[in-house]
Amino acid sequence: MPTIRHKLRFLLNDETVELSDVSPTETLLDFLRLDKRLRGSKEGCAEGDCGACTVLVGRLTGDTLVYESVTACIRFVGSLDGCHVVTVEHLADPDGALHPVQQAMMDFHGSQCGFCTPGIVMSLYGLWMEKPQPSHAEVETALQGNLCRCTGYAPIIRAGQAISTYAPVAQDRLVAERARLIERLKALHDGARVEVGSGRQRLIVPASLDDLAEIYAAEPQATLVAGSTDVGLWVTKFMRDIGPLVFIGGLAELHGIAESDAGVSLGAAVSYTDAQDVLMRHFPSLADLWNRIGGAQVRNMGTVGGNIANGSPIGDTPPPLIALGARITLRRGSERREVKLEDYFIAYGKQDRQPGEFVESVFVPALPKGERLEVYKITKRRDEDISALCGAFRVFLNDRGAVGMIRIAFGGMAATPKRARAVEAALLDQPWTAATIEAAIPEFATDFQPISDMRASAEYRLLVAQNLLRRFHLETTGETAQLERVVA
Ligand SMILES: Cc1cc2nc3c(=O)[nH]c(=O)nc-3n(C[C@H](O)[C@H](O)[C@H](O)COP(=O)(O)OP(=O)(O)OC[C@H]3O[C@@H](n4cnc5c(N)ncnc54)[C@H](O)[C@@H]3O)c2cc1C
Numbered sequence: 247m248p249t250i251r252h253k254l255r256f257l258l259n260d261e262t263v264e265l266s267d268v269s270p271t272e273t274l275l276d277f278l279r280l281d282k283r284l285r286g287s288k289e290g291c292a293e294g295d296c297g298a299c300t301v302l303v304g305r306l307t308g309d310t311l312v313y314e315s316v317t318a319c320i321r322f323v324g325s326l327d328g329c330h331v332v333t334v335e336h337l338a339d340p341d342g343a344l345h346p347v348q349q350a351m352m353d354f355h356g357s358q359c360g361f362c363t364p365g366i367v368m369s370l371y372g373l374w375m376e377k378p379q380p381s382h383a384e385v386e387t388a389l390q391g392n393l394c395r396c397t398g399y400a401p402i403i404r405a406g407q408a409i410s411t412y413a414p415v416a417q418d419r420l421v422a423e424r425a426r427l428i429e430r431l432k433a434l435h436d437g438a439r440v441e442v443g444s445g446r447q448r449l450i451v452p453a454s455l456d457d458l459a460e461i462y463a464a465e466p467q468a469t470l471v472a473g474s475t476d477v478g479l480w481v482t483k484f485m486r487d488i489g490p491l492v493f494i495g496g497l498a499e500l501h502g503i504a505e506s507d508a509g510v511s512l513g514a515a516v517s518y519t520d521a522q523d524v525l526m527r528h529f530p531s532l533a534d535l536w537n538r539i540g541g542a543q544v545r546n547m548g549t550v551g552g553n554i555a556n557g558s559p560i561g562d563t564p565p566p567l568i569a570l571g572a573r574i575t576l577r578r579g580s581e582r583r584e585v586k587l588e589d590y591f592i593a594y595g596k597q598d599r600q601p602g603e604f605v606e607s608v609f610v611p612a613l614p615k616g617e618r619l620e621v622y623k624i625t626k627r628r629d630e631d632i633s634a635l636c637g638a639f640r641v642f643l644n645d646r647g648a649v650g651m652i653r654i655a656f657g658g659m660a661a662t663p664k665r666a667r668a669v670e671a672a673l674l675d676q677p678w679t680a681a682t683i684e685a686a687i688p689e690f691a692t693d694f695q696p697i698s699d700m701r702a703s704a705e706y707r708l709l710v711a712q713n714l715l716r717r718f719h720l721e722t723t724g725e726t727a728q729l730e731r732v733v734a
Pocket residue numbers: 293294295320469470471472473474475476477478514515538539540541544547548549550551552553554555556560561562563603604605606630631632633
């Protein structure tokens with residue numbers, strides 16, 4: 247049993263914060279605005295969409311301290327133990343001189359009503375520290391999760407590209423003082439389990455993976471929180487009483503990434519951002535999908551493990567992962583078992599996960615040479631939108647030009663992410679021709695009876711799914727090479 251600390255500890259700008267009395271569901275935004283009276287960060291939507299509440303959170307990994315933009319409205323204070331929170335109030339000099347990011351935004355007319363501005367400044371700041379000379383596309387990507395309804399984005403992007411003309415990034419406070427900040431954060435990491443509050447009003451930060459296994463096996467009714475990009479909304483939008491909360495996002499053992507010829511293994515708390523490089527190296531055709539999962543803040547916080555564990559029928563990672571034959575490792579106490587991802591989803595809201603069992607890791611087998619994988623995400627707008635449907639197609643054509651293997655998986659077409667087995671059966675062993683595709687198209691109705699909802703009608707979903715198979719076929723034959731890949 248590890249030592250238990252009854253205080254949460256983190257840095258907020260220059261201050262060391264110690265909290266022995268905090269609700270497990272208190273959001274960082276409420277803490278900043280209501281408790282700390284730091285009102286630069288704004289509340290626009292309270293659901294992670296608009297970016298008005300963006301702050302930076304610095305995370306220590308070994309000797310490296312990385313700052314990422316996050317949405318404070320759906321980030322819980324309990325997830326911040328050992329982190330450095332940086333808000334817009336930390337930017338200007340004490341004498342009032344604006345920070346280069348702020349000055350650029352002013353000079354390039356990047357702000358009108360100003361409501362979005364603190365969030366945009368923080369997103370640009372995070373980008374500038376990583377990429378002092380960002381391209382137009384890199385600024386756009388960093389701002390995917392920041393909405394501005396008056397200024398228009400062109401001046402903001404110009405400001406984002408001009409920051410380094412005001413000062414070199416090496417002079418920035420967070421960069422210049424990095425070594426000192428690392429020492430301050432290291433001093434907060436004592437290897438203890440954190441427990442604050444009592445009963446359902448308790449927050450727990452396990453000391454290690456084994457500690458998590460023990461805690462969750464003993465209290466299977468607790469809510470696990472990884473990136474909180476789903477759980478945050480249960481609190482801010484649905485006012486659900488979900489305590490006690492166990493924060494697993496900071497557990498180093500759940501952040502492991504391993505790659506080999508056999509495939510890629512990701513710890514359950516690896517974020518979309520951290521998984522990006524390795525996954526794109528092995529599966530480059532996932533790039534378009536990956537860049538369209540949420541905005542930068544959601545990708546910095548959200549995890550692949552959370553996307554799987556939540557069992558949502560419209561999560562974006564299950565379709566490609568099922569097509570690739572991914573397997574997950576589930577753990578309860580010291581017991582582990584491996585499950586094929588496609589078997590994990592049983593019915594709406596029901597997964598093959600026992601009380602006290604959690605997702606420990608995901609293994610994605612390498613794509614064998616000669617196979618082709620494509621994924622298509624269909625949304626109403628390009629950026630930061632949940633899929634109406636998402637289809638993944640993987641095919642191997644044998645030396646006779648016939649379908650030697652095919653796997654097709656969809657999200658948004660059924661109560662769970664699901665393979666199109668009847669369509670697959672109609673294609674298997676057949677010549678890979680337009681005639682074969684057309685003969686298989688009616689089988690979509692055997693596989694799927696989609697619902698109509700605010701994202702799309704049932705008819706639209708079925709028709710688009712069929713058209714995506716046609717598109718995949720055309721792409722494999724090189725006939726759509728010139729097509730814009732965005733389907734909106
Ligand atoms: C603005 C916005 C945009 C979004 N856009 C997209 C999108 O484009 N595509 C998409 O697919 N999703 C999207 N989402 C949803 C969300 O980001 C993803 O589902 C994300 O992967 C959830 O991961 P998380 O770590 O934040 O999970 P959390 O919110 O922390 O947890 C989600 C669920 O999984 C459980 N859980 C988490 N980790 C584990 C584990 N290791 N073992 C067992 N249970 C666990 C939690 O208890 C909870 O039930 C969006 C969300 C927001 C707020």
